[in-house]
Amino acid sequence: MNPSSRAPPHTQDTQDSSMLVHDVGSDTALPNGHLPERDSAPAARSSAASLFSLAGTTTIVTGGGRGIGQALAKGIAETGGSVACLDILAEPSNGEGEWDAIKKAAAKHGVTASYHVCDITNEERMLETFAEIERTSKGVVRGVVAGAGVQQMVPAIDYPMDGFRRIMEINVAGAFVTAKTSAKFWRDRGIKGSLVMIASMSGEIANRGLTCTAYNSSKAAVHQMCRSLAQEWGPDYGVRINTLSPGYIRTAMTDALLKEKPDLEETWMRGAMLQRLGAPEDLVGPTVFLLSDASAWMTGSDVRVDGGHTASA
Ligand SMILES: NC(=O)c1ccc[n+]([C@@H]2O[C@H](COP(=O)([O-])OP(=O)(O)OC[C@H]3O[C@@H](n4cnc5c(N)ncnc54)[C@H](O)[C@@H]3O)[C@@H](O)[C@H]2O)c1
Numbered sequence: 001m002n003p004s005s006r007a008p009p010h011t012q013d014t015q016d017s018s019m020l021v022h023d024v025g026s027d028t029a030l031p032n033g034h035l036p037e038r039d040s041a042p043a044a045r046s047s048a049a050s051l052f053s054l055a056g057t058t059t060i061v062t063g064g065g066r067g068i069g070q071a072l073a074k075g076i077a078e079t080g081g082s083v084a085c086l087d088i089l090a091e092p093s094n095g096e097g098e099w100d101a102i103k104k105a106a107a108k109h110g111v112t113a114s115y116h117v118c119d120i121t122n123e124e125r126m127l128e129t130f131a132e133i134e135r136t137s138k139g140v141v142r143g144v145v146a147g148a149g150v151q152q153m154v155p156a157i158d159y160p161m162d163g164f165r166r167i168m169e170i171n172v173a174g175a176f177v178t179a180k181t182s183a184k185f186w187r188d189r190g191i192k193g194s195l196v197m198i199a200s201m202s203g204e205i206a207n208r209g210l211t212c213t214a215y216n217s218s219k220a221a222v223h224q225m226c227r228s229l230a231q232e233w234g235p236d237y238g239v240r241i242n243t244l245s246p247g248y249i250r251t252a253m254t255d256a257l258l259k260e261k262p263d264l265e266e267t268w269m270r271g272a273m274l275q276r277l278g279a280p281e282d283l284v285g286p287t288v289f290l291l292s293d294a295s296a297w298m299t300g301s302d303v304r305v306d307g308g309h310t311a312s313a
Helices: 067-078 098-108 123-136 161-189 213-237 252-260 264-270 280-291
Strands: 057-062 082-087 113-117 140-146 194-198 240-246 302-305
Touching: 057 067, 057 123, 057 161, 067 082, 067 098, 067 140, 067 280, 082 098, 082 123, 098 113, 113 123, 123 140, 123 161, 140 161, 140 280, 161 194, 161 213, 194 213, 194 280, 213 240, 240 280, 252 264, 280 302
Parallel strands: 057 082, 057 140, 082 113, 140 194, 194 240, 240 302
Antiparallel strands: none
């Protein structure tokens, strides 16, 4: 039989969540244990449009209480996937109807949207929260977006060490707890999940005019964490891990920086090849791509979405 003409379970166009979990079984393995290359590539068996589908899955979004996390949650629901927002905030932001819009998108697509209060640095609570999400949401938990993070602008020479350590605790240790919780969850259930870690272009460059050494260092650590975890967990569990690195996106985080230093906007606009700063919604397409089978052969990579900012000096 032509290997590519077989129909492995997860490639059929179906709403059944069990069908969407990657499971390249032993029937497809060659005697040497290697997989036939075409057989293991979802794109060789599915229509291009279905590759981007999140139907039948649940995605956990940390930092899903406001800003970029909420925009991603809405986008995921609009793509037909259930979403569980996890954040330290007591309630999701709804000042301009953001949470209502997520619920509405979920209802329209027959999926669930839930909110869970949790500190990403608390490993025990993270494990409990993942289990709670599994019990209450519709669809297999197959995606995690590690979006929770904090920013602080302080000249390095005066940086208080407790402030520096707080940034590392949340942006680095918290991201690691999120990754570890996800990998354990997927390993125990035989799910080949996709983890998208929100890093930043600031993990690769020093932003002109910004005194954010702790933040920038933390995002560089997230880039390296992604590569290290990808090489550990890809071969062992089939888990994929990639970073998404945004440029300047207008959210409460950047509004706080602009409030402190209004002239920054002009500096940022000088690097804006597309003549605008980013909107949280600019990250929806790349996130869905990284979560879905459309990126099935990508792991340990970074997708930079910055309106061209870092491409010019
Ligand atoms: N806005 C930008 O321009 C920009 C650019 C590059 C990268 N990023 C990254 O994108 C992500 C989201 O940023 P944003 O602009 O939406 O910021 P934001 O401040 O609006 O959202 C961050 C969210 O993380 C949550 N959070 C913080 N600490 C937490 C903890 N310990 N446990 C659980 N949740 C916690 C906050 O409550 C908040 O809801 C961050 O990782 C940020 O570093 C943002």
